[in-house]
């Protein structure tokens with residue numbers, strides 16, 4: 257693939273903009289500035305890296321990302337009331353069509369997946385595909401056994417045809433609850449907690465499938481997912 261196409265597929269702007277970046281001497285491969293946009297690089301099965309303005313980028317056919325979402329950001333490219341989670345990411349990702357894999361509410365924190373692989377996005381957002389998701393909720397009132405029983409047995413949410421049950425519910429303190437849910441319905445966890453007779457004051461997603469939010473990833477920080485992470489996601 258030539259250098260122009262590499263930059264173009266990775267979200268560095270239009271073909272013209274990519275050619276200009278290269279022509280201006282801002283792109284290096286293996287530490288050597290390359291000013292010819294037509295230079296071919298073959299990297300079948302190899303890890304290929306390039307740098308733009310000194311910042312290293314791996315070539316990825318598809319982007320699979322994990323963001324530790326802070327509170328106060330909307331999972332939309334066209335946010336209404338708060339900044340977009342895309343403002344926390346390098347602009348190349350939106351440019352190459354990365355989207356959120358499901359949505360977290362603006363005030364929910366934690367593990368958010370993003371990708372430009374349509375099949376992957378569909379696989380993890382389709383209602384048919386059940387993926388366990390673990391949320392930790394801080395509740396307004398102490399959690400009691402009746403509430404745990406209601407969540408485990410199933411609660412009826414407005415405009416849902418039948419009750420929805422959590423797969424698992426454990427207390428993590430007087431006003432803290434870890435819930436595992438399979439679905440991804442609108443405000444699902446908050447609504448379930450309300451239906452069980454309590455109120456969700458804060459919500460954090462700590463796991464999707466077998467993939468946990470890395471403890472070292474600060475709020476607002478993102479990382480690439482590697483093959484092992486993608487395997488963990490599916491193995492949940």
Ligand code: URA
Nearest residue numbers: 361364443444445446
């Ligand atoms: N359930 C909610 O209520 N909100 C979220 O952000 C995610 C799940």
